[in-house]
Amino acid sequence: MSGSKLKAPRGTFDVLGEQAAARSALEARARTVLEGAGYERIETPVFEATELFSRGVGESTDIVRKEMFTFEDAGGRSLTLRPEGTAPVCRAYVEHGMHKRRQPVKLWYLSSFFRHERAQAGRYRQFWQIGAEALGSEDPAVDAESIALLATVLALEGVRNVRLRLASLGSLQSRSEYRERLQAHLRAHAGSLSEDVRARIDLNPLRAFDSDHPGTQRVMESAPSLLDHLSAEDAGHFAEVRALLDLASVPYEVDPTLVRGLDYYTRTVFEFTSDALGAQSGVGGGGRYDGLVEQLGGKPTPGMGWAAGIERIMLAGGPPPAAGTSVELFIALESATAEQRRAAFKLLSDARSAGLTAQLDLGGRSLKGQLSNAGALGARFVAILGDGPATLKDVQGGEQAQMPVETVVHAVLRGHHAL
Ligand code: HAM
Numbered sequence: 161m162s163g164s165k166l167k168a169p170r171g172t173f174d175v176l177g178e179q180a181a182a183r184s185a186l187e188a189r190a191r192t193v194l195e196g197a198g199y200e201r202i203e204t205p206v207f208e209a210t211e212l213f214s215r216g217v218g219e220s221t222d223i224v225r226k227e228m229f230t231f232e233d234a235g236g237r238s239l240t241l242r243p244e245g246t247a248p249v250c251r252a253y254v255e256h257g258m259h260k261r262r263q264p265v266k267l268w269y270l271s272s273f274f275r276h277e278r279a280q281a282g283r284y285r286q287f288w289q290i291g292a293e294a295l296g297s298e299d300p301a302v303d304a305e306s307i308a309l310l311a312t313v314l315a316l317e318g319v320r321n322v323r324l325r326l327a328s329l330g331s332l333q334s335r336s337e338y339r340e341r342l343q344a345h346l347r348a349h350a351g352s353l354s355e356d357v358r359a360r361i362d363l364n365p366l367r368a369f370d371s372d373h374p375g376t377q378r379v380m381e382s383a384p385s386l387l388d389h390l391s392a393e394d395a396g397h398f399a400e401v402r403a404l405l406d407l408a409s410v411p412y413e414v415d416p417t418l419v420r421g422l423d424y425y426t427r428t429v430f431e432f433t434s435d436a437l438g439a440q441s442g443v444g445g446g447g448r449y450d451g452l453v454e455q456l457g458g459k460p461t462p463g464m465g466w467a468a469g470i471e472r473i474m475l476a477g478g479p480p481p482a483a484g485t486s487v488e489l490f491i492a493l494e495s496a497t498a499e500q501r502r503a504a505f506k507l508l509s510d511a512r513s514a515g516l517t518a519q520l521d522l523g524g525r526s527l528k529g530q531l532s533n534a535g536a537l538g539a540r541f542v543a544i545l546g547d548g549p550a551t552l553k554d555v556q557g558g559e560q561a562q563m564p565v566e567t568v569v570h571a572v573l574r575g576h577h578a579l
Contacts, residue, residue, distance in 0.1 A: 171277070171285030182474060183288075187270055189316050190290050197309055199268040199292050204248035206272070210238040216247030216456055218423025220364040227275040229285075241274035245467060246424065246449060247456065249293045254458035263296030270470070282440035282472050290473075291446075293465035295453065300397050302464050303428045303448060304404030310444055310466050311410045314432060318478025319443060321435040325415040326405075328398035328427050329366075330390045332451055335426070338389045339365055349379040369417040385416040394427060401428055424449040428464065434476035443476055444468025489518040489572050490539035492530040494546035503565055504545050514569050541575065543568045 168174055175183060195201075214224050229241040242248055249267055252258075258265045270290045277283050292309060294302050307324070314322055329335055342365045350358055354373035369380055390398065405412055412430070420429050429447035437443065446466025453461035489511050493500045504520055511518035519537065521530040527544070534542045534555070543565075544551040550568050553560040554575060563571060 169285070171279030171283075173284065173286075179474075183470065186317060186470065186473065187290075190270070190313050191268075193309060193312050193316065194268040194292055197266070197305070199266040199294075202249060202252065202267040202269050203271060204242070204245070204252055204269070207239045207241050208248055208251070210240040212247050212251055212456070213240055213243060216250065216424060216452060217244060218364075220360065220367075221421055221423055223275060223421060227277055229274050229276060242271075243273055243275045244422065245269055245271060245273065245289060245291045246293060246422070246446075246452065246463075246465060249291075249465075250295070250449075250453045250456050250458070250463065253295050253453060253461070254456055259296065259459055259461060264294040264302060265296055266292070266294045268292045280440070282437055282469075282475055284471065288470035289467040290470060291465060291467035293463060295463045296461055297464075298397075298448075298450060298462040300400035300428075301404055303401045304408060304410075306446070306464050306466060307401075307405060307412075307428075307430055308408045308410050310432060310446075310468060313468065314443060314473065317473050319432075319434055319436070319473055319476045320478065322443070322476075323433050323435075324410065324412040324430060325418050325433065326402070326412040326428070326430045327387065327415055327418040328390060328394060328401075329386060329425050329429055329447070330394040331426055334389060334391045334394055335386070338384070338386050341384045341389070342366070342368075342386075345383050346379070352376070352379050364423070366419050369419045370421075380417070387414070387416045397427055420445060420447060424452040424455070426450045430466070432468070434472075436476040437472060440472065442469075443472045486517055487519050487534075487537045487539040488516045488541060489568075490530075490534035490537060490542045491518065491520045492527060492534065492542055492544045493521070494527055494544060496524070497547075500545050500547075507543065507545070507550075507565055507568055510569050511572070514573060516569065516572060541572050543572075 210230050213228060217223050223243050228243055231239055233239055253265065268291065270288065272286050272288050274286050276285055279285060292306060294306055343361055346353060346361045346365055346368060352375040354371055354376045357368045357371050357376050360367055368376055371377060418429055418431060425447045427448040427450065431445035432443045433441040434443050444466055448462065448464045450462040452463055491504045491507055493504055508518050508520045521533055525533060531542065539555055542553045542555060545565060549562045550565045551560055551562050552568055552571055
């Protein structure tokens, strides 16, 4: 029975071909940066108890209110496809007793996340993030190191026209005092606010800074600034983060209107944007979440981290670096007799055992077709097997030599210099 063609769901995409290769290369570079800085890989489940996100990310956030893919399992438990990685990492920190390890515990991930958003370029329903979280230290050096690492990752990927916006939300205590002032300001101008902002004065007044509604924006111009209401301790912490970023030559702008779409932040918050992205300009962002671990049932534990969208990095990044020669030996057949095919298969397996990257043409092409395939793959050496001795060509150097099939692997290993 034939059926109609099926497509990937809206807001999702397949990763293949050049895109897949570019992602692997990005992953390798980011891994080098993060593991070099002492971050260890962590992977958490794709779905979690819904409560983890309603408690961790916050009931009043857009993510929890309208963007989660939530379902019930057969036992009637509510589960959610992870919309972000920080709450799951904190859950894992508590579940595995990581507070007993040397602090801070530094973890990184590269995983897919799910948000039911209106799909457009740079905004998907399944997307990938690279993220880094450091738990167990409130040292401002952790903040500065973490931000500098993301700056390095973005620079390595050639992300263009990057801007780093930085602010401090203060501790929960100073923030709650500030919230009251802001709520009073919003109530006094309630008539000029958008409906959405007005409805959230009690629940999440800070989101008013994020509004694109002109009336709300005018009201926010005269709103009290959180940065002017930090406690002395929070202000000192923020000053030190800035001083360390200056020392590390990471340029930033202090932006008192910066708000992030998640409720767990305290103290430092930041966002990297790129003009190359258009409307979805956020490439990556994060901040401190000193209350989150405790809120998820752990001991009071400070935390700091970020996540950056892989698709957005790739959209805003420079051209992917030219693919290195990944095929060292390509094996072609003059005529595909059963004997030649066996000899080729043995050579392929010998080459791989010797640590070479090798490929054999499996497409049943003519010799000419096989050689053009080798060219397209950027093969460094091509071995042509016929009835007599093999011919080994150094594609870059242009030389070629005849030799018994058994010596081809040695010749390639040596022949990185001369045949
Ligand atoms: P976030 O700002 O919600 O933060 O997401 C981080 C990055 O993920 C964004 O800057 C963007 O590049 C990418 N992103 C978000 N939503 C989408 C989407 N629908 N399509 C494509 N890319 C998207 C967090 O998720 C926090 N967990 C970051 C963090 C870690 N804070 C502390 N630690």
